[in-house]
Amino acid sequence: MAIGYCCISNGINIGRRPKDFIKVNRGMIRKTFLEKGLPYASELSLLNLIDCLEVLKYNVKNKIFVYRLSSDMIPWFSEFNLEELPDYTKICSLLKKIGDYAKTNTIRLSAHPGPYTVLASETESVVEKSIDDLNKHSQMMDLMGLDATRYYPINIHINTTQPTREEAAERFTENFFLLDENTRKRLTIENDDKLSQYSVKMLYEFIYKQIKVPICFDQHHYKYGPQDQTMEEALKLAYSTWGSIKPLTHMSSSRRIEDVSSKETAHADFLYEKIETFGLDFDTDLECKEKDIALFKYRKDYGVL
DNA sequence: CATGGTCAAGTGGCA
DNA sequence: TGCCACTTGACCATG
Numbered sequence: 466m467a468i469g470y471c472c473i474s475n476g477i478n479i480g481r482r483p484k485d486f487i488k489v490n491r492g493m494i495r496k497t498f499l500e501k502g503l504p505y506a507s508e509l510s511l512l513n514l515i516d517c518l519e520v521l522k523y524n525v526k527n528k529i530f531v532y533r534l535s536s537d538m539i540p541w542f543s544e545f546n547l548e549e550l551p552d553y554t555k556i557c558s559l560l561k562k563i564g565d566y567a568k569t570n571t572i573r574l575s576a577h578p579g580p581y582t583v584l585a586s587e588t589e590s591v592v593e594k595s596i597d598d599l600n601k602h603s604q605m606m607d608l609m610g611l612d613a614t615r616y617y618p619i620n621i622h623i624n625t626t627q628p629t630r631e632e633a634a635e636r637f638t639e640n641f642f643l644l645d646e647n648t649r650k651r652l653t654i655e656n657d658d659k660l661s662q663y664s665v666k667m668l669y670e671f672i673y674k675q676i677k678v679p680i681c682f683d684q685h686h687y688k689y690g691p692q693d694q695t696m697e698e699a700l701k702l703a704y705s706t707w708g709s710i711k712p713l714t715h716m717s718s719s720r721r722i723e724d725v726s727s728k729e730t731a732h733a734d735f736l737y738e739k740i741e742t743f744g745l746d747f748d749t750d751l752e753c754k755e756k757d758i759a760l761f762k763y764r765k766d767y768g769v770l
Numbered sequence: 771c772a773t774g775g776t777c778a779a780g781t782g783g784c785a
Numbered sequence: 786t787g788c789c790a791c792t793t794g795a796c797c798a799t800g
Binding site for chain 3: 471472473488489490491492493494496497533535536537576577578579580620622624655658715728730731732750752754756
Binding site: 483484494495496498541543544579580581582583586588591594595598624625626627659661662728730 | 777778779780781783
């Protein structure tokens with residue numbers, strides 16, 4: 466099992482002055498985008514991608530071979546196509562470098578578009594934007610030269626249950642076919658942390674059975690989602706959907722351990738429990754606020770690499 | 771350089 | 786009804 470973290474490295478900036486911070490998610494507010502437009506978006510994208518490569522090098526130095534790419538590397542990407550950026554050529558060559566570096570060093574990259582990506586939305590414009598967003602994630606991976614397989618997954622939640630779980634899931638399976646081919650080959654789906662949303666079993670019944678999209682198991686979400694299986698059953702069912710690809714899972718602890726006033730579904734700074742594998746081999750993203758620092762602590766606390 | 775108000779997007783749960 | 790949470794706080798005007 467290889468363990469990684471998501472998007473932001475906290476450790477890489479220890480000892481650096483704020484102006485020298487390495488970060489992959491420089492952005493801007495709407496007002497600035499309207500004022501400065503594509504040239505500035507291009508400039509920030511370049512800086513983010515340069516730093517992304519630095520983060521990968523830092524990861525290898527620290528024996529971290531699983532890493533989730535930030536979805537915020539290209540600011541305002543919903544508003545233009547990559548080809549429109551003044552630095553398009555440089556951006557392509559950087560993406561290629563990132564992919565080459567990842568492959569040479571066997572880093573497993575993934576992406577996880579967020580709450581605004583609702584492929585199953587009842588609103589047509591939201592579906593269109595979601596398709597565009599997913600295809601753009603896939604396009605970046607294409608430019609990185611990454612295989613279009615679930616070894617480099619683009620993982621999403623269903624993000625809606627309107628008007629019912631079953632109907633939303635059905636829309637998901639229909640809209641799936643509107644995605645670019647490589648996007649479809651990369652897509653995976655994740656269980657939710659709310660009783661009203663999707664358990665692993667529901668994803669399996671409503672979606673996997675129809676379109677064979679593998680299920681990314683989130684152990685923390687499992688605890689707060691519909692309790693229709695034991696954790697072992699849910700993990701094993703999700704595991705069974707990955708075929709020959711090593712499954713990817715998510716792990717985190719409840720923030721309530723650190724702050725009794727916070728919501729139990731919120732994520733903690735660190736992981737406070739050992740990852741239960743039930744004898745299976747899979748990769749894991751730690752979803753902890755302290756990022757790579759949380760990974761180092763986990764290794765130390767549990768004596769694992 | 772530090773601080774605090776403000777900030778694209780969709781959906782759902784909670785005070 | 787408005788805020789929080791979500792895969793991740795960060796931007797930027799001001800002092």
